[in-house]
Amino acid sequence: MALKSETYTIRSSDDVVRVRQIARAWASEIKLSLVDQTKLVTATSELARNTLEHGGGGAMTAEMVENGIRRGIKLTFTDQGPGIANLELALQDGYTTGNGMGLGLSGSKRLVNEFDIKSEPGLGTTVTIVRWK
């Protein structure tokens, strides 16, 4: 059950900056430690850039979630882009389709507590991450 939820579009690199700031504000609202805030914001940056560059734009839904007494921030990135044909390969360190270092997906997975990716070639990609307090 989400305590609050909000969706933001990602259409330009300014939007990537904006969703980073939103992730920071929400993380600080549930009083994540500075290191955990930094991890969540960094993962947000990687995933929002993927949404923009590989997905051709999309959206981020931010949710404040609760699990018993724990609170967390759940972020869902969706696009209707070309999708990822081989998820296993895409999640490997150093695998890149273009000009990056191939750390976007594999790296952000290490920065959060929960990571889920669904992708359908031709239909798009959805990545969900959660960082718990």
Next chain:
Amino acid sequence: MDRIPILKVGDCLLVTIQVDMHDELAMSLQEDLTMQIAKHASRGVLIDISSLEIVDSFIGRMLANIAAMSRVLDAQTVVTGMQPAVAITLVELGMSLPGIRTALNVERGMELLREFIGRDAEAEDVDGAEE
């Protein structure tokens, strides 16, 4: 602001990144810096990132590129002031910035650059004597 200012201090260039950069801004900094190195024949580049709240793989790559391009143009790069939380996150992300020299603050960074530039000059003198 559409450009990050680059200050010339003697034979070094000084950049302080104080804004949450969008990707194009990072790309333009890369280009501007290489142009300035060539224009002023700079020997050192100091990039202070103490105001940066995150360094993701894109910014990390930009820093690595700047260091590599500077080296090719005969200049040394030092990155200073990385926040501890940023360092922890960056390493966990999988980037340890190999090939980039770092210092805790601008003062130490400038000392480091002075050392490199001095050492290079000495090495050149020795080379010259042999010829």
